[in-house]
Amino acid sequence: NAGVMQNPRHLVRRRGQEARLRCSPMKGHSHVYWYRQLPEEGLKFMVYLQKENIIDESGMPKERFSAEFPKEGPSILRIQQVVRGDSAAYFCASSPRPRGQGLAGGYTFGSGTRLTVV
Amino acid sequence: GESVGLHLPTLSVQEGDNSIINCAYSNSASDYFIWYKQESGKGPQFIIDIRSNMDKRQGQRVTVLLNKTVKHLSLQIAATQPGDSAVYFCAENRDSGAGSYQLTFGKGTKLSVIP
Numbered sequence: 001n002a003g004v005m006q007n008p009r010h011l012v013r014r015r016g017q018e019a020r021l022r023c024s025p026m027k028g029h030s031h032v033y034w035y036r037q038l039p040e041e042g043l044k045f046m047v048y049l050q051k052e053n054i055i056d057e058s059g060m061p062k063e064r065f066s067a068e069f070p071k072e073g074p075s076i077l078r079i080q081q082v083v084r085g086d087s088a089a090y091f092c093a094s095s096p097r098p099r100g101q102g103l104a105g106g107y108t109f110g111s112g113t114r115l116t117v118v
Numbered sequence: 119g120e121s122v123g124l125h126l127p128t129l130s131v132q133e134g135d136n137s138i139i140n141c142a143y144s145n146s147a148s149d150y151f152i153w154y155k156q157e158s159g160k161g162p163q164f165i166i167d168i169r170s171n172m173d174k175r176q177g178q179r180v181t182v183l184l185n186k187t188v189k190h191l192s193l194q195i196a197a198t199q200p201g202d203s204a205v206y207f208c209a210e211n212r213d214s215g216a217g218s219y220q221l222t223f224g225k226g227t228k229l230s231v232i233p
Contacts, residue, residue, distance in 0.1 A: 004161075008228050027232065028162075036222075040225070040226075041216055041225055041226075042209075042224050042225045043207070043209075043221075043223045043224030044223070045214075045220045045221065045222070048220075049216050055218050056218040056220070058213055058214055058220075059220075091161050091162070098218065105173075107164065107221070108164075109161035109162045109163070111159070111160050111161045112160075112161050113132050
């Protein structure tokens, strides 16, 4: 079981370029969550997706950010026209069931993608 | 602002001593709370959780205490080892109001173990 796989581990983009971050959930997990972590900060929820559906995007910035989880392939977090403030670590987590009451410890995180905007 | 936060940003402990990491929360509607450990360059790793209807739960070398009266959560690590050095986050699970539950993280406490 390879766990939650994120790639690339490190990504450097110039201001104005696009960043694409990929996340392959654990085998058997169909629920994916993206979080952002600024230096010396905790993780901030961005979006929750199931296959082909965005369930909760209440933490996503309204502009430049989008996420998808297609029927086949990994989940993608896309950031258009990146700015220096987008520099952060982006973590993906997956779970076998919807995140809700009583789900304890069923949330597995990947190792993250460190995005640096220069 | 943050609904979950940590009292101390750093904690240094002698190897073999017990560690106590504290957390305050403000949302009384959260149904359970989780402690995560994050080592440098890695993602958060689940340590232990506790439901809101409990006040104590024990795991291997770790104990979580929940005081709902003062909205306080703590993680106790017994016989701290060098491998325990990491940043520790508390997180609460609560209804996002947008059709799902979310984990809300605090800022973290960095634990350093002195050999």
